Amino acid sequence: MAQRKVGVWLVGAWGGVATTVVVGIMALRHKLTEPTALVSALPPLAGLDLAGWDELVIGGHEIRETNYRAEADVLHKKSRVFAPEWWPHIEADLAAADAEVRPGTLHNVGATIDSLAGPKTAAFRGESAGQAVTRLAADIKSFRDRNGLDCVIVVNVSSTEPPVEPAVKELTWAAIDKQLTTNAACPLPASTLYAIAAFREHAAYVNFTPSIGTDLPALDEFARKQGAVHVGRDGKTGETLMKSVLAPMFAARNLKVMSWVGHNIFGNLDGKVLDDPVNKANKVRSKDHLLTEILGYKPQTLVSIEYIESMGDWKTAWDHIHFQGFLGTPMVLQFIWEGCDSLLAAPLVIDLVRLTERETRRGKSGLMTHLGSFFKSPMGCDEPQFALQFQQLLEWAEVVRAEK
């Protein structure tokens, strides 16, 4: 089989998640680790001819200025992840990826994210949305051409933006297109501009963040027009994963959830950005709608996300579920989830890259609806239960396998 070349274009390229994605791919390529935590490595997904670790080429947009090795060292030191003995094996690969990182855009990212920008990105502060899209798309095209890539998958793993005004959702693609081509004022945030840039170059777009990205009818229209697939929104890694697994149990057993309180503490950059209430709003909304959908009624809920510096990339979630059993008797389930944020997110990002590339190869376009199990707010997926979302992925795998 001829070697494929698949571009992985990470928006937020030097962030914790992206750094872990890149270190992880390189560690897998050099057989330094097992494919634990990769859904795409599960036996029921075997035989799908997914992209191999050697076939992935890394690049991306980023607003800060740093490099993979430095970010990996910080993660190692603060959060006790990665094995230092890997560095000699993968250092060259990391440097090659560094060379493919380009300045991002600060368009409507909010003051907190804006304040993190390095000089290279800051130099573009004056440009219009239209200019930004043109520049970002050129970066993607140049990445593809320079590396002779078969396709490019753009993945948004950058910090969470503030929510957009509801009116933005009503914009038609024609209206957006006009704003961009005329360099007019444009209410779209960066996450959407990256997606437009991707679609211009017929690249796929995966939104792993709570930011709006392609969650606008206009963007789906443009994706279909350009023959690109897209999917999103907000990777389901920890507490919400638990909710989408546990809430169906309460529903199936007719146990009445009276209140569900969830407190999350963690100390990475993402946490610092979420300490800004404007940015946090997007995240909390994404974590909270689920229960009503699954239970069919709204219990009292509380979701807090707090930046506790000493935690580093480790997140502890404590959830307290107060429910009524038979004869109205109150009972309690509590859980404590102690996971490393970037290490929970990164394998899912790699899975999404592989599954999105496979769907691209099938010639599909528009929204992918079989990947709901990966997202907190899965676009185009009505099924909120994790177990049934996962069945949808297995069914897709059977269809694809049968095609060959």
Next chain:
Amino acid sequence: MAQRKVGVWLVGAWGGVATTVVVGIMALRHKLTEPTALVSALPPLAGLDLAGWDELVIGGHEIRETNYRAEADVLHKKSRVFAPEWWPHIEADLAAADAEVRPGTLHNVGATIDSLAGPKTAAFRGESAGQAVTRLAADIKSFRDRNGLDCVIVVNVSSTEPPVEPAVKELTWAAIDKQLTTNAACPLPASTLYAIAAFREHAAYVNFTPSIGTDLPALDEFARKQGAVHVGRDGKTGETLMKSVLAPMFAARNLKVMSWVGHNIFGNLDGKVLDDPVNKANKVRSKDHLLTEILGYKPQTLVSIEYIESMGDWKTAWDHIHFQGFLGTPMVLQFIWEGCDSLLAAPLVIDLVRLTERETRRGKSGLMTHLGSFFKSPMGCDEPQFALQFQQLLEWAEVVRAEK
């Protein structure tokens, strides 16, 4: 619609679970409580014409001597369940149920359960297995005749017996039948003798305990011969329910469970019986096999069940799940489940009575395989995941609804 009359014959009739079943049915009948925690009251199970609270008639076998009101008072005092204001409304119903309780059998129940027997049951200590079955069947027949019942559902909610020798599983129905009719020595424990008595009278049998009950090929043969349905084994109420909900998440995410430790503390009579290691063996086995089935490999597991008197009927389970995430990183999920044992079990017993009666009315016989979601060790059900087990119940409901 003509009123049906459905006999509910509880083995362990004055135990905590049975007492809660009876108090619960009466509280529902008199509209003193909501049908919270009843699966059979869920919207997706509506329209199945299940038996109503007025249609259930209570009786049963029991080895101790007491009565419902006294047992309910103990539960209220020790465990703060039930509302004293219910008594005036349901006292007469409880007394009527008391009048239908008959002495059980101590055949192969083990020394710990044997020691709990009152004089009425003890008086039958000399009888053979064959004599016991004849007596127990006569009790069921007399209950049905006296009350003009349309059918009887026998439910085993008695304390856990010690495990039987593997050879017992090999016995044919013919061999068993011969042992019984010749009053020969018979290795079957009480839980199986109750089932034989039920089938003789064409009654259904539900085994809510870890005891062997009908989990022998010979018993299924006899059930089919007699046109009776049966189902079992070991109601899935708390920690194991959580396991069958959470383990699929680890499997679907390719997170490698290294160890799963579960400690259970509680203080009811069931706990006291399980303090005898012989009886506990059956229980722990039932709680432990699940993980390997779901995960596809065997993590280190530890399940402890400890009798802590002060807990009364409340059970606290602490589970510590140590798993490997991406790049081999160890992470931890812990949960603490605080539930009241009898109140978790009783609604499922009522559900099983209603669903078993419905299947009886459909003219079915032999093992019911669509009720796997109710059991820790579901006989005839290969699906260990709770969410998918529950789908099987919903599919059955659609079939039944379509028949009408």
Next chain:
Amino acid sequence: MAQRKVGVWLVGAWGGVATTVVVGIMALRHKLTEPTALVSALPPLAGLDLAGWDELVIGGHEIRETNYRAEADVLHKKSRVFAPEWWPHIEADLAAADAEVRPGTLHNVGATIDSLAGPKTAAFRGESAGQAVTRLAADIKSFRDRNGLDCVIVVNVSSTEPPVEPAVKELTWAAIDKQLTTNAACPLPASTLYAIAAFREHAAYVNFTPSIGTDLPALDEFARKQGAVHVGRDGKTGETLMKSVLAPMFAARNLKVMSWVGHNIFGNLDGKVLDDPVNKANKVRSKDHLLTEILGYKPQTLVSIEYIESMGDWKTAWDHIHFQGFLGTPMVLQFIWEGCDSLLAAPLVIDLVRLTERETRRGKSGLMTHLGSFFKSPMGCDEPQFALQFQQLLEWAEVVRAEK
């Protein structure tokens, strides 16, 4: 020994804590319960000739309109506390206490508390601070005279007020006195006015709440002038008690606390009032200063208090303590405290009444400094460690015992 008569004047007389105090005293008087949770009933405090259950006469101020039996029923129903079989024994005592409750004052209590007022209290909304004090003092005097009391202990167990302006702390007693006698505008909140009324009548004052009460130099001056003792501030019942017990362990072991996160959820009226951020400020401040005092440095801290209706009077606190061990290794202690708020507070209130009455009988006046173990922010007590605070109480007991 001649019978003493000790007046217990509860500010917030029909609140959850006060109701539990009164029900508790009556249950003890009629020997319906054991003196569990009463510090004053411990062997090392024996032989102090403290007031007996028969010697306490109840009355108080309250802004809502209800009665003890109704409030006790709500607590029983919502929070599963108290035993209904007590009512016939203590109903008459409760009614007698009801008859001694008088309308309180809404002076500077904040909008949230103000909104709870019933018509009798609301009728006094126009009065000046001076008029309020005169009225409240008259209520106390009349209570004492009508019942022939030897002394009166006023205890503030009302909802938490918003914090006062720092300037209020600077007021001299002369300045306050002038404001009151001239009916001038007065920045003092209700908690302080109740104290002034108490001291006017030479009654003692105990501040069990985070409100300012007597925590002003001017009030101590007035107390000493009037020969009255006082003590406060904010009863130490749950999470903060744990902090004052655990933080000394980290300090003594030189384990470096990096962060201490505490989340509290509960659903009583106190919780509802604290849902108003103005009132919450006082409470959080009282819970947070402790760690720095004990540890000698300030770790990152987070204290949240959230109103979750389903919890009723039960409070669950989850604390996550992230600390550095040897060689900088991060470790974690978490605790989960599940207690019933009023039942944790009430015995301490009864203890404080008995100990304050004893000190009054010794002829003392001014601030009592040996009761630090009872308070989150103990006035006049520099020792923040619970174990050493408790030693101060034991030493006082030895001195008092030696006096006899």
Next chain:
Amino acid sequence: MAQRKVGVWLVGAWGGVATTVVVGIMALRHKLTEPTALVSALPPLAGLDLAGWDELVIGGHEIRETNYRAEADVLHKKSRVFAPEWWPHIEADLAAADAEVRPGTLHNVGATIDSLAGPKTAAFRGESAGQAVTRLAADIKSFRDRNGLDCVIVVNVSSTEPPVEPAVKELTWAAIDKQLTTNAACPLPASTLYAIAAFREHAAYVNFTPSIGTDLPALDEFARKQGAVHVGRDGKTGETLMKSVLAPMFAARNLKVMSWVGHNIFGNLDGKVLDDPVNKANKVRSKDHLLTEILGYKPQTLVSIEYIESMGDWKTAWDHIHFQGFLGTPMVLQFIWEGCDSLLAAPLVIDLVRLTERETRRGKSGLMTHLGSFFKSPMGCDEPQFALQFQQLLEWAEVVRAEK
């Protein structure tokens, strides 16, 4: 000030605790880490002229064959402790310590520990107790002479032995001495023989394990005769530390502890040895007596210690404390302690070395009674409360400071 030379003779020299002690001392010596977790580095213990990191010389007895660097690597890999960047700085020091390790004795250590012995120790299997003591004492003497040491502190940090027969406690020193000098059969276990060897050489002995060590009247007699100090038994590092901190709170508040359940899981060699029920007996006993001493009554208790391989050197303790509050209301405190065993123990061992050396320099002999805060079963210390035990240490420090 002339440089002192203090010998630290570790019994169990290459175990996890000893390895951490040695790595820790070297890391402190080379200023690679802060003295976090060292009690002896606290401000209230300043000015005592304790031994410095440069003044400690390491040696010891060990039954296995390995070396510090290999053991440190295992700890780093399995349990994510230590920083690999330390190795170049301290490797030479570790090798020097390796060169001072000598074969231990297997006398009465039980089958599980015996099975761990390497060939060098196994070669001494035939020797009598008397011969063993002579050999061990010669090792200590030679260590002292070779290194020109001012004194030697022998610290037992080896795995837990099975308990001894009660009769052993009755032996006089004369009887023991005769058994040793005549090479007669001798019931003393290795932990005691090491102590006798130490005292022969006028070295101090610290027993950080639950093994009996010097907890026999005869040993104290011999220590005083030889002018040596000793102290013990069983370092108080985690769950029991928490018990000695929390139980006094329940006692001081008159909250009645009904049951206290503690489950400990961990995966180091110590855990493997404790998986042998004979060895575990000693440990559980040491963890369990405390509550009765502090509370003044015996609640139901359960202590389990389980070997869970994946945990490595990390120990998680879950404790569930069920207590009665006011009016008999049941409440619950749970805590989860996640600490690294060797890293909790090692700083205390270093503290004990420094404090024991200081007491030796004061010319004291016999049992040291001011170090109770370090031990689960402190010999000669009646005070079970941690906070008050710690006060005893502070008082000792004031006396010593005053002597200078």
